[in-house]
Amino acid sequence: MEHLTHDILVVGGGAAGLRAGIAAVERSPKLSVAIVSKVYPMRSHTVSAEGGMAAVTREYDSLDSHAYDTIKGSDFLADQDSVEYFVKQAPHEAVQLEHWGCPFSRDPDGRISVRAFGGMSVKRTLFATDKIGFHLLHTLFQTSLKYDRIHRYDEWFVTSLLTNANRVEGVTAIDIRTGELFTILAKAVIIATGGCGRVFQFTTNGWIKTGDGMALAYRAGVPLKDMEMVQYHPTLLPNTGILITEAARGEGGYLINKDGERFMKRYVPGKMELGPRDIISRSELTEIKEGRGFEGRYGSYVELDLRHLGEKKIEEKLPFVKELAEKYVGIDPAHDPIPVRPGQHYQMGGVHTNIEGFTGLGGLYAAGEAACVSMNGANRLGSNSLTECLVYGAVAGETVADYVAKQPTPSFGNPVQGLAMTEETRIYDGLLKHENGERTSTIRIDMQKGMEEHVGIFRDENSLREGCRIIEDLKKRMTNSTVDDKDRVFNTDLVSALELDFMLDCAEAITYSARARTESRGAHSRIDYPKRDDTSFLKHTLAYRNPNGPRMEYLPVTITRWKPEERVY
Amino acid sequence: METDTATIRVARYRPEKSEKPYFQEYKVPYRKDTVVLDALNQVKAEQDGTLAYRWSCRMGVCGSCGANVNGVPKLTCATFLHEFKGKSLTIEPLANFPVIKDLVVNIDDFMEKLLKVKPWIIRDKQSPPEEGEYKQSGKELDRYAQFSSCINCLLCYAACPIYGLNEDFLGPAATALAYRYIADSRDQGKKARFPIVHDLEGVWECTLIGECSVVCPKGVDPMLAIQKTKILGAMEAPKTMLSPETLKAILPRGGE
Numbered sequence: 001m002e003h004l005t006h007d008i009l010v011v012g013g014g015a016a017g018l019r020a021g022i023a024a025v026e027r028s029p030k031l032s033v034a035i036v037s038k039v040y041p042m043r044s045h046t047v048s049a050e051g052g053m054a055a056v057t058r059e060y061d062s063l064d065s066h067a068y069d070t071i072k073g074s075d076f077l078a079d080q081d082s083v084e085y086f087v088k089q090a091p092h093e094a095v096q097l098e099h100w101g102c103p104f105s106r107d108p109d110g111r112i113s114v115r116a117f118g119g120m121s122v123k124r125t126l127f128a129t130d131k132i133g134f135h136l137l138h139t140l141f142q143t144s145l146k147y148d149r150i151h152r153y154d155e156w157f158v159t160s161l162l163t164n165a166n167r168v169e170g171v172t173a174i175d176i177r178t179g180e181l182f183t184i185l186a187k188a189v190i191i192a193t194g195g196c197g198r199v200f201q202f203t204t205n206g207w208i209k210t211g212d213g214m215a216l217a218y219r220a221g222v223p224l225k226d227m228e229m230v231q232y233h234p235t236l237l238p239n240t241g242i243l244i245t246e247a248a249r250g251e252g253g254y255l256i257n258k259d260g261e262r263f264m265k266r267y268v269p270g271k272m273e274l275g276p277r278d279i280i281s282r283s284e285l286t287e288i289k290e291g292r293g294f295e296g297r298y299g300s301y302v303e304l305d306l307r308h309l310g311e312k313k314i315e316e317k318l319p320f321v322k323e324l325a326e327k328y329v330g331i332d333p334a335h336d337p338i339p340v341r342p343g344q345h346y347q348m349g350g351v352h353t354n355i356e357g358f359t360g361l362g363g364l365y366a367a368g369e370a371a372c373v374s375m376n377g378a379n380r381l382g383s384n385s386l387t388e389c390l391v392y393g394a395v396a397g398e399t400v401a402d403y404v405a406k407q408p409t410p411s412f413g414n415p416v417q418g419l420a421m422t423e424e425t426r427i428y429d430g431l432l433k434h435e436n437g438e439r440t441s442t443i444r445i446d447m448q449k450g451m452e453e454h455v456g457i458f459r460d461e462n463s464l465r466e467g468c469r470i471i472e473d474l475k476k477r478m479t480n481s482t483v484d485d486k487d488r489v490f491n492t493d494l495v496s497a498l499e500l501d502f503m504l505d506c507a508e509a510i511t512y513s514a515r516a517r518t519e520s521r522g523a524h525s526r527i528d529y530p531k532r533d534d535t536s537f538l539k540h541t542l543a544y545r546n547p548n549g550p551r552m553e554y555l556p557v558t559i560t561r562w563k564p565e566e567r568v569y
Numbered sequence: 570m571e572t573d574t575a576t577i578r579v580a581r582y583r584p585e586k587s588e589k590p591y592f593q594e595y596k597v598p599y600r601k602d603t604v605v606l607d608a609l610n611q612v613k614a615e616q617d618g619t620l621a622y623r624w625s626c627r628m629g630v631c632g633s634c635g636a637n638v639n640g641v642p643k644l645t646c647a648t649f650l651h652e653f654k655g656k657s658l659t660i661e662p663l664a665n666f667p668v669i670k671d672l673v674v675n676i677d678d679f680m681e682k683l684l685k686v687k688p689w690i691i692r693d694k695q696s697p698p699e700e701g702e703y704k705q706s707g708k709e710l711d712r713y714a715q716f717s718s719c720i721n722c723l724l725c726y727a728a729c730p731i732y733g734l735n736e737d738f739l740g741p742a743a744t745a746l747a748y749r750y751i752a753d754s755r756d757q758g759k760k761a762r763f764p765i766v767h768d769l770e771g772v773w774e775c776t777l778i779g780e781c782s783v784v785c786p787k788g789v790d791p792m793l794a795i796q797k798t799k800i801l802g803a804m805e806a807p808k809t810m811l812s813p814e815t816l817k818a819i820l821p822r823g824g825e
C-alpha cells in the first residue's frame with residue numbers, strides 16, 4: 001500500500017477544516033498541511049447555512065451579553081470558559097472573514113449588517129442576505145487556494161485513524177476516483193467532519209453528514225460527549241426537510257396555527273418567535289397534538305407567515321427563502337404562508353475536546369460540528385455554529401502547528417502498517433466482496449425510521465429502550481450487508497456502506513446517552529423526567545465505545561461567572 | 570397528490586466493465602414534487618446500487634448534482650419530473666467533461682482554472698482585523714454581488730460551445746469569479762489577474778453566445794462578466810502588459 005506524509009492532516013473541508021488549515025500554515029512557515037475531504041470542499045454542508053453568524057460588533061452590545069445568551073440558551077450545560085473564549089474571539093474571526101472577501105450585507109454606512117436571531121438579546125448576527133454559509137465556505141475555500149503548502153485530497157474518504165500506543169499517526173483513506181486505499185501519515189490529525197444529521201429521517205442535513213469523524217474518534221477510544229443533545233429546528237419544509245432560516249423570524253416572520261393565532265405567546269411571551277429552537281420546536285408539536293395544526297400530505301404542520309414583511313423586504317433580505325419556497329412548495333411567501341414542521345438540524349454533542357481542541361488522545365484534535373468543545377451545551381443558539389467553526393477551527397490549527405514542531409515524523413512501520421493492511425482487508429475482502437447479504441439501503445432506512453420514532457423531540461424510557469434495541473439489531477444486520485457495486489472506480493455504494501457503519505456508531509452514542517440522562521434539559525426532553533435536575537445532571541455525558549453498548553462516564557460542567565438559574569424567557 | 574410512473578433513461582459508463590457507454594432504463598414512481606435526483610436516489614436505494622452520481626444538499630446550493638437532462642445542463646435536485654410528463658427523459662453526464670463513471674464527471678480542469686484566476690482578495694497592504702472591517706457601500710457590493718453567487722456547478726461549461734471546442738478557454742464560471750474579485754472595492758489585484766483573463770484563451774475566445782447565462786441556476790450572468798472584463802481590458806491593456814508587476818503576477822501562485 002502506498003503511503004503519503006504530511007505534518008498535519010485535517011479531515012474535512014468545511015468551515016472548521018478550512019479555517020484550521022489556513023491557521024496552521026499561517027502560524028508556521030514550513031509546515032505541510034493536508035486537507036482531506038470526501039467531497040470537493042465547496043460542496044461541504046457548511047454551504048447550506050442561511051441565516052448568519054454571531055459576533056459582537058456593535059456599541060450597544062457586549063461580550064458578556066453574548067456569553068450569557070449562549071449559556072442560558074445552552075440550559076447551563078455549556079462550559080463557561082469555552083463560551084467566554086468564543087465570544088472574545090468571534091469579532092476577530094468575523095472581521096478576518098470580511099477581509100478575506102466574504103460578501104456580507106452592508107448598512108448604509110458601509111458596516112456589516114446585523115439581524116435578530118433566536119435567543120440573542122440584541123441584533124448581533126452578521127449576514128450575507130440569507131446565504132451566509134455559501135459565502136463563508138466559498139470565501140474560505142478560495143482563500144485557502146493561495147497557500148501552496150495546503151495540499152488537498154478532494155474526494156478522498158477517510159476510513160480509520162491509525163494509532164500507535166497513545167498517539168495518532170495518520171489515517172487510511174480511499175481515493176474515491178480510483179478506489180485505491182492509501183495511508184496518510186501525519187504528526188497530528190484534526191477532525192472537522194461536521195455533524196451526523198443523516199442518522200435521522202427528517203433533517204436539514206445533506207447526504208454527506210454522516211458523523212464519520214465522530215465514529216472515527218469513538219473507535220479510537222475517544223469519548224463522544226453530550227450526544228443526546230440533538231437540535232431540532234422549528235421550520236423545515238414538510239416534504240424535503242429543506243430549512244427555512246430562522247432569519248425569516250429574525251426579520252419579523254410569525255408562526256401561526258390553524259386558528260390563525262401566533263401561538264408562541266403561550267410558551268415564551270417575552271420572545272415570541274425569537275425564542276430558542278428547543279422551546280419553539282416543542283411548542284409546535286404541542287400545538288399539533290392539541291389539534292391546532294394543519295394537516296397535509298406529509299403529516300401535521302404549522303405555518304410561517306412572512307406576508308406582512310412585503311415583497312421588497314423578502315426580496316432584499318430573504319431571497320433564498322423566496323427561491324426555496326417557490327421552487328419546492330410552489331408558493332410565493334409574500335402572498336402565502338409557508339408550511340413548516342420541526343426536524344433534526346444540528347448535533348450539539350460530538351468528539352470530546354478541551355478548549356484547545358485536544359481530544360486527550362495524543363495528536364488527535366477536533367473542531368466544528370464534529371467536536372464538542374461544550375460551548376453549545378444542551379441547545380445551540382442559531383448563528384453561533386459558523387462562528388464556532390471559525391474560532392475553534394483557528395484554535396485547533398494554531399495549537400496543532402505548535403504541537404507538531406516538537407514531534408517526530410511517524411514512519412510507515414508497525415503497528416501502523418499492520419493496521420492499514422487490516423483496514424484494506426476489512427473493506428475490500430470483507431465488505432466489497434461479501435455476497436448475498438442484506439442491501440445497505442434497507443438498514444439505513446430502518447435506522448432513520450427508528451431514530452425518528454424513538455429518539456425524537458420527546459423521549460421516555462420506553463422509547464429509548466426500544467431505540468437501543470433497534471440500533472443493536474441494526475449493527476448485527478450490518479455485519480451481513482452487501483453492496484451491489486463491486487467496482488473500484490467511484491464506488492459510491494461502498495462509500496455509503498462505510499458511512500452507514502459510522503452512523504450506526506453515532507446513533508448508538510445518541511440513544512444510550514439519552515437513555516442515561518434522566519432529566520429534561522435544553523433539547524433533551526424526557527416526558528418521564530420533565531424537570532431539569534442540577535443535582536444529578538449538571539454534567540457532561542461521555543460515551544466510550546464498548547462491544548456491548550457504550551460505557552458512560554460524566555464530567556462536571558465548568559462554571560465561571562454565571563450560576564445556573566431557571567431558564568425563563 | 571397522485572403518484573405516476575416514469576421511465577428514465579440513464580447514461581451508464583463503467584470503465585472496469587467496458588470501455589463503451591450505454592443507456593439503461595429504470596421505472597420510477599413520482600409525484601408533483603419529485604425531482605430528478607429523487608428518482609436517481611430511488612433507483613440507487615431500491616433497484617440498482619451500482620448507479621454512480623454526486624449529490625449532497627438537495628436544495629440547489631452545493632453544486633454537486635449537475636447532469637444533462639434531455640440535453641440541457643440542469644441541477645437534478647432542482648428539476649422536476651412532472652415537467653417531462655408524456656416525454657422521454659434522458660439523463661446524461663454534463664457535456665464537455667471527461668466521464669469518470671456513469672454521471673460522475675472529471676472537473677480537474679475547472680479546479681485548475683479557478684486557481685489560475687487567483688480567487689482571493691489581493692491587496693498591497695492587509696489591515697489587521699483589530700482595525701475593523703473594510704467598509705463597503707451597498708452600491709459597491711452590487712457591483713460584484715451576483716458574480717459571487719456562483720456555486721461552481723459547472724452547468725455553464727456544459728452549455729458552452731466554445732469550451733466544447735477548446736478546453737483551454739478559461740470559460741464562464743472562472744471568468745465570472747475573476748471579475749467578482751476585480752469588481753470588489755476591497756481588491757487591488759486587477760493587474761495580477763489581467764494577464765490571465767486577457768490571455769489568448771481568456772475572455773477574447775468568447776463569441777457571446779450566452780448559453781452560460783441561460784443555464785445558470787443561480788442567476789449569475791457570466792456573459793456579462795466576460796463583456797465587462799473585455800471592456801476593462803481594452804481600457805487598461807496598454808498600461809499593464811508586460812510591466813514587471815505583470816510578469817511577477819503571471820508566475821503561478823504568487824499569493825503567499
Ligand SMILES: Cc1cc2nc3c(=O)[nH]c(=O)nc-3n(C[C@H](O)[C@H](O)[C@H](O)COP(=O)(O)OP(=O)(O)OC[C@H]3O[C@@H](n4cnc5c(N)ncnc54)[C@H](O)[C@@H]3O)c2cc1C
Pocket residue numbers: 011012013014015016017036037038039040041044045046047048049050051052053054132133156157158159192193194195204205206208209212213243345346367368369370382383384385386387389
Ligand atoms: C441548512 C442549515 C442551515 C444552517 N444555518 C446556520 C446559520 O445560519 N448559522 C450558523 O451559525 N450555523 C448554521 N448551520 C449550522 C452550520 O452550518 C454547521 O454546523 C457548520 O457549517 C458545520 O461546519 P463543519 O466545518 O463542522 O462541517 P461541514 O461543513 O459539514 O464539513 C464537513 C467536512 O468533512 C468532510 N468529511 C466528512 N467525513 C469525511 C470522511 N470520512 N473523509 C473525508 N472527509 C470527510 C466533508 O467532505 C466536509 O468537507 C446550519 C446548518 C444547516 C444544515
Ligand code: FES
Pocket residue numbers: 624625626627628629630631632633634635644645646647
Ligand atoms: S444536491 Fe446540492 S445542488 Fe443539487
